Amino acid sequence: MSYGAIFPLWRTAAGEAWRDYTHHAFVEGLGDGTLPREAFLRYLVQDYLFLVHFSRAWALAVTKAETLDEMRACAATVHALLDDEMRMHVGICAAEGISESELYSAREAPQNIAYTRYVLDAGHAGDFLDLMAALAPCVLGYGEIGTRLGRAATGATPYADWIATYADDDYQRTCREVGALIDAAVARRLGPVPQASPRWHRLCARFETATRLEVDFWGMGLPR
Numbered sequence: 001m002s003y004g005a006i007f008p009l010w011r012t013a014a015g016e017a018w019r020d021y022t023h024h025a026f027v028e029g030l031g032d033g034t035l036p037r038e039a040f041l042r043y044l045v046q047d048y049l050f051l052v053h054f055s056r057a058w059a060l061a062v063t064k065a066e067t068l069d070e071m072r073a074c075a076a077t078v079h080a081l082l083d084d085e086m087r088m089h090v091g092i093c094a095a096e097g098i099s100e101s102e103l104y105s106a107r108e109a110p111q112n113i114a115y116t117r118y119v120l121d122a123g124h125a126g127d128f129l130d131l132m133a134a135l136a137p138c139v140l141g142y143g144e145i146g147t148r149l150g151r152a153a154t155g156a157t158p159y160a161d162w163i164a165t166y167a168d169d170d171y172q173r174t175c176r177e178v179g180a181l182i183d184a185a186v187a188r189r190l191g192p193v194p195q196a197s198p199r200w201h202r203l204c205a206r207f208e209t210a211t212r213l214e215v216d217f218w219g220m221g222l223p224r
């Protein structure tokens with residue numbers, strides 16, 4: 001999965017952290033079905049809260065945008081998070097007897113606070129590109145994970161609905177649109193050779209930090 005031209009450059013610059021994220025033990029447990037249900041639910045409750053704050057961060061991107069096309073793309077991602085992705089969390093949790101109001105009022109884990117507030121701060125302290133570099137691992141990493149697990153899925157895992165959400169055409173379309181948004185935003189602000197910009201290394205560093213925070217987020221969910 002490339003999702004545009006800039007994402008593969010940031011992914012390569014993140015080095016081993018990217019593989020640590022996308023091939024984490026938690027991810028492999030989702031794929032082969034060995035992840036304990038209790039660990040999955042602990043993760044899912046935290047992930048619901050995560051998506052609340054990620055929606056806020058994409059809404060911040062609407063206000064940091066420079067063009068109507070950027071505003072539309074960011075607003076569409078807010079919609080995809082609030083109205084599509086979070087539905088899965090609410091549905092699975094409802095079947096386990098956890099209501100949406102319980103989800104909304106759950107206590108945030110420190111790893112969740114660290115990640116979501118890092119991304120929001122990238123947007124508040126920086127500009128649109130800082131925010132995109134911090135947001136990209138979330139959207140595009142799950143796109144890669146969904147594609148890989150979806151291809152390998154034998155139907156034996158109880159997490160097939162989770163995998164299908166990220167392997168699904170709707171989520172993959174969001175990934176392609178976010179990849180195109182990032183390519184256009186980088187070209188607009190840094191020109192045709194962004195690696196030559198003095199900002200390039202800081203953007204790569206933001207992407208890598210967010211990737212490491214994804215690794216910690218999986219670690220939070222692992223069996224205790």
Ligand SMILES: Cc1ncc(CN)c(N)n1
Binds near residue numbers: 050051139
């Ligand atoms: C922690 C995390 N990262 C990414 C995604 C995919 N939107 C997610 N749901 N949760």
